Amino acid sequence: MTDVLPQHLITLHPDAQAQLFTAAHTANTFTDQPVTDEQLHAIHDLVKYPPTAMNTQPLRVLYTRPGPARDRLLTHLADGNRAKTATAPVVAVLAADTTFHDHLPTTFPIRPGLRDHFATDDTAREHTARFNATIQIGYYLLGVRAAGLAVGPMGGFDPAGVDRDFFTDTGWTSLLVVNIGHPGPDAHFPRLPRLDHTDTIRHA
């Protein structure tokens, strides 16, 4: 059983709490039920809304299905992540776009000089790209669950190798690899303990 939080405190519908937060589990096996491009685009159309600094929206996604590109991606993963990743219907490489500033004249017209500011400050541009794309990863993982799919995020890969192999001349830099699909047999490990609020919250 999972928590259902009291409705006077968490107004989100209990089914939605369960789907996104409390009952969802990381998946380690997947069925062969396909994930469509339509689903992937709908996930984008949901996840694009929550906030980023100066509306920068630097998260980018490279999707691979089984085939030659997937096989190349596998070579950059930690050994323990390869078998499950080989069988996922879709594998996403989540990346930060360090050329996000080229969109700012459209996406943040209220600060006309901002594109040029970032063009001349590589450190600020890289930090802004990585930090905001990483916040968006949180939105994204919940957004995939909103599509009725399970996620299996993996930090165990070689980011420099992936960037060389897939992102030359794009400005994209990889942050996380995520298996996506419908959970297969024995998909989930037992839930590990979560920290209590007494460990994570202070009041000043």
Place this chain on the structure above:
Amino acid sequence: MTDVLPQHLITLHPDAQAQLFTAAHTANTFTDQPVTDEQLHAIHDLVKYPPTAMNTQPLRVLYTRPGPARDRLLTHLADGNRAKTATAPVVAVLAADTTFHDHLPTTFPIRPGLRDHFATDDTAREHTARFNATIQIGYYLLGVRAAGLAVGPMGGFDPAGVDRDFFTDTGWTSLLVVNIGHPGPDAHFPRLPRLDHTDTIRHA
């Protein structure tokens, strides 16, 4: 009007889509309706579930209500962020705990040597803390919305100043300041444009 995504693609209930993603807006003014500790703890009990690498859960939150600590926090904010932050019923400083590894014997017992690994590798520990806490910021901002509250995230502050003033000897390092409450009059700016999936998604 906001998007309602087709239910065969996004299975999350349309009301929940709106509450968390499509209809929610960053708030820049707040009513004086209070936010209770019970609400803040319930947000934790929702947001604690989505995944982090090796179950590290490094996100920490310092909450301030109006008073001396809030006044000190204001001194570390960019000028343009002070007035609205002064009036928010609750202001959260979101931080990464670089001593997260002390919890690993409880939270990730399946890798007994992991605490010691992180204890001897400051670079890996700091990166893991910041990266995973930043993903959790994404979960957290949607979790506050799940409690029926609005968020106003602000990157415009002096993290080193906040760390010196509030986090000495804690291992916490500040990442983002977030105003929290019920939206007041003229709370929202007009929605800025979002990138299309043709700008953010590739297939390989």
